[in-house]
Amino acid sequence: MKKKVAFYTLGCKLNFSETSTIAREVQKEGFERVDFSQKADLYVINTCSVTENADKRFKSIVKQAQKVNPEAFIAAMGCYAQLQPAELAAVDGVDLVLGATEKFKLNQYINDLSKNDQGEVHSCEIEDADFYVGSYSIGDRTRAFLKVQDGCDYKCTYCTIPLARGISRSDTLANVLAKAGEIASKGIKEIVLTGVNIGDYGKGEFGNKKHENTFFELVQALDKVPGIERLRISSIEPNLLQEETIRFVANSNSFVPHFHIPLQSGSDEILKLMRRRYLTDLYRDRVAIIKKAMPHACIGVDVIVGFPGETEAHFLETYEFINSLDISYLHVFTYSERKNTLAAESLDVVPLPVRKKRSKMLRVLSAKKRRVFYESQLGTVQKVLFEAENKEGYIHGFTENYIKVRMPWNPELVNTIHNVKLTEIDEEGFGRFQVLELVEVG
Template structure:
């Protein structure tokens, strides 16, 4: 009988794309992939180091796997597995822990799937993670996450990602285009470009700091790939988002008017303590540039509250900075101490109840910003790509500029593009629409 494998992914879009690549390696070894809630012979958990209480979350997922099949082989891969391999190996039920370079060769480490008495660890020194493995993952049959870059050379004081993923390195332009064409051939309508620091695209393997190609050249090349209806840039540092890229996106038929740009703080003093590579005035300039050439563009922002030493005045500086800026929504992260980071050694921690209060304030601001952005889009004609899940009798979709819409469930709409007029905001905050007649896109 063919053996069964199940996957659980924590964290970012990049992790999801890598899980898909790892899953394809199992398929080549004649495994059948099943859902994580089903009985499987091996459960693979792709971990994340960014989420708070990562170890607690991991233990819960391992217990779920053991409940599904007490005899199943359990493997941990990903960022947390690289940072704390011994800690994960000690969790009851874990048989194998693989680090940053080993995870893509997971099938090489599997013998007869007999459970180990103690978790076995294969984890390199992160300095050895100097080669690149391309990957892409397909979400709900409507979009794919295409990895173009890995690792980071930045030294932000709060971040463990360079410790978990190594130096910045990129896929070749040729391989990215091959993967993009492969995705398009499967009928996928949208590709989301992912990586750790995708604006740094072009650095080769083995620590080669020379850029073989620039991010702008990547964008230009992808725009020429046949069969891709939408290309979306997942997240890009403000100092690496150049005018040429913004202007190109504004004229592109494939790249959509949606940018996600990490800010982290609106206080220049805090940005310096974080060792970010820009100050607030550059961020304002990037937002203004986008809105000048694409007034309807959606702009998402990452922000951290409660960084060590952040005063009430500095937090309010961030709040007012974001309130006055023409952005569309926030991803709010509450700072949590991470081992082996400079920020954890800074002292002067912000009390956790204050962090929680600041987080709540910014999440409220995010809801206000999203509502205002949606209201600004009412009456406009947009293209919607419908997704594949029935959510309480409704089908959802996103416009090119990331307005989330809803309609009564109709499976014929799945993975189709339609021209619609946005008409009203529903009680749940999602947008209703009317189809524009005779304008089925694909």
């Protein structure tokens, strides 16, 4: 009988890409992968520590696994496992904790799945996380997350990622192109580029700060890989999103008009406290350049509310700044204190009820921005790539500029691209459309 393994991923697209790659390696060892809700011999949880909420979810996920199989071996890996290994090892039911580099050696630790009285920890000093391990995720036949970069050299005062993932380092251009080719050969139509700080792409391993290639060179090279219908850039720092990259995307073969650019605050004073590497003038300039080159482009924005020292005036400055920008949606994060960060040492704490109130205000603004963007696209013809999941009787898809559409479930549409004319927005905020032409059948 094959032993069964189940994976659960918390956090970002980068975590998903690494989980998928590690899972494929475990399957090569003879394990059968099953859904996390099913009975398995081994449960693996890839952790996140960007917010306090991700930390709290870990215990509930362990309990979920124990409920299905109390005798299962449970392993934790990833960012939270690197930052707080002893804390995870002490959680009832956890048998193994693997840090930033050890997670890629999971196979070496699962020959014996006997339960442990105490979680066994294998966690490196973060300075040793200076080599690169490539990965890509395949969750369905539609989209893949391709890791091109890891770690971060920035010192933002609220962030633990450099402590969890180490220095900035990248895959070689040849390796990235080879993996993109592999993904395309599997019939996957969209690749999302991911990493911790992908605009910093090109730095080598082992502390080599020289850029062997630039992010712009990566974009140019990927655009020539045959068989890829779509390439999408995930979150990229505004100071690293160069005008030449924007102009290239506007005229490329496969890069789509969608950018996700972290802002974090619309107050220059707060940006300086955060130690961000730009001010609002630069951010406004990047948005203007994108919209001039691609008026139909979708622009997503990350923002943090309740950062220490954020007064009501600072928040209103942020609100008005975002409101003035031609952007499409927000990802709103309520600030949470993280151990071993400068911001957590501040005594100028914003009360939690105030943080929640400000978060709600920005989420409402996000809904308005998204609605305005969707309405601006009504009457236009867009290419929609339909996804594989049946969600309550509907099939969903995304246009190139990230408008989410849906129609009644039809399995024949999975992994196909249609030209559609956006006709209306339904009561739940999805785009409705008229199908004009079947472009490709998967």
